[in-house]
Amino acid sequence: MKFLNPYAEIEMHKNHLPHWQQGEAFVFATWRLADSIPQSRLSxxxxxxxxxxxHHQQPWDEETEQQYHKRFSRKLDEWLxxxxGACVLKVPSTAAIVANALLHFDRERYELESYVVMPNHVHVLFRPLEKHKLEDIIKSWKGFTAREINKVLGTRGTLWQSDYWDRLIRNERHLFKCREYIRKNPIKAKLCEGQFLLFEKEHG
Structure with missing residues (x-):
């Protein structure tokens, strides 16, 4: 398995948020529907x-990352x-569009570890393969699913937020914690069966 090497070069890409990739190291990524958080809260x-x-430049050590998630990720997750918002991903047919898109290039452009499609956001744990770029992979997922979901719903316009959140995975323990978070997210959000789609890679 490939994880963050704090001593090796890290490639940075910036949109509204900074994004980090280190070769084929595992990444935990989240993106949400455009209407899922009120703008006043988000600003x-x-x-x-x-x-x-x-005052806290990446890459972070474990303690700094824990501080970040306690201050910021936890609040964002609570809001989601x-x-x-409309929570259009609660509809099985639209959630399936996202799930099928994630699975489509599995083991070709990336390797999926786990994901969950929630009513208004998506969490994915994966690693890019070969020379495929993180931003290109996520742009492809979001672009394709936005077009297909708008077709199904008979709507137009922006579906997803313009950016996404991501973090590099440090080690096996960190990978396990992210898998566990994805698995428990529907329970934490008090969702019923059929209101989310969960995938976990089987390890022999």
């Missing part, structure tokens, strides 16, 4: 996060799990 969160990041 304040982004302002506080930007100020904190100025409240189920704000």
């Amino acid at each position: 304040e969160w982004m302002e506080l996060r930007t100020a904190w990041l100025r 799990d409240e189920g704000c």
